[in-house]
Structures are given as structure tokens and as C-alpha cells.
Amino acid sequence: MASKLEELFESEWQLTYPEIQLVPQYKVVPDRKFRIDFAHLPSKTGIEVQGGRWIKGGHTSGKGIFKDCEKSLSCAEIGWLILPIVDSMITKEYIIKIYSVIKARQNLLNYQENRRGAAQTIILMISK
Numbered sequence: 001m002a003s004k005l006e007e008l009f010e011s012e013w014q015l016t017y018p019e020i021q022l023v024p025q026y027k028v029v030p031d032r033k034f035r036i037d038f039a040h041l042p043s044k045t046g047i048e049v050q051g052g053r054w055i056k057g058g059h060t061s062g063k064g065i066f067k068d069c070e071k072s073l074s075c076a077e078i079g080w081l082i083l084p085i086v087d088s089m090i091t092k093e094y095i096i097k098i099y100s101v102i103k104a105r106q107n108l109l110n111y112q113e114n115r116r117g118a119a120q121t122i123i124l125m126i127s128k
Contacts (some may be wrong), residue, residue: 001023002024002066003049005049005051005087005090006024006037006038006049008087008090009037009038009047009049009085010022010024010038011092012090012091012092013038013094013095015092016092016095016096016099017082017095017099020040020099020102021040022038022039022040022047023038023040023041024037024038025037026038026039026041026046028046028074028078028080029074029075029078032071032074034071034074035036036048036071036082037049037127040090040106041101041117042106042109043081043103043105043106043109044079044080044081044084044105045081045082045083045101045102046080046081046082047056047082047098048068048071048072048082048083048084048085048108049086049090050068050084050085050086051087056111057059068084072084081101083098083101084127085098092113094095094105
């Protein structure tokens, strides 16, 4: 179930970038229980909306911070970038910044994939 902040983020995202799909509550690491709040699959970018920072919620305790760090590291091990945001960042200004990171990562991943494909083509040509 989405939190009020997650709903607000999703609404702001759709107003700004309706053509860019984010998958809510995505399970990035198959053998782990956790999910990330929003995932942009082509760029392997996740967005985590951090709530409860003023009420000593789960993300602000020592254990909560550890779990958030562990989640981000587990995602990074398989090539994902997790962007944590707080309530005051759910604005058009920050949505645009998040989009620019997503676009840059997508371009980088596409470039790397194209280079791999070109290298494989060269190897095939040489081996003939």
C-alpha cells in the first residue's frame, strides 16, 4: 500500500512526465524481501520516498538507516541506483532533477550495451 507521500510523488511525476513510466513497489533483488517505492526499469533507477523524518519514523532510527543503506547497497550490487528523497523534495524542481538522472543513466546503459554489441560484432568478423 502506498503512503500519502508516495501517492503525492506519483501524482507530481505524472503531471510532469506522463509518458515516462515508473513501476511502484518494484522488487529489484529477487531473493530479498524488500521493494523500492518506484522503479524506472530501462535506466535501473529507483526512487525511495523517505517518510517520517519529523516523527522519528523508521527511516530515522539507527536500525532504519542501516536497513535503507543495506537495501541501496544490495541494489547497487546488481547495477541499480537508488535515489532517496524526502517530502520537501516532491516538487517540480526535484522531479526534473530526478528525470535528468534517469535520462543520463539510460543513455549510459544504452551506450554500454551498444559498445558490447559492437565488440561482439568485431569478434565475429575476426573469427571468420
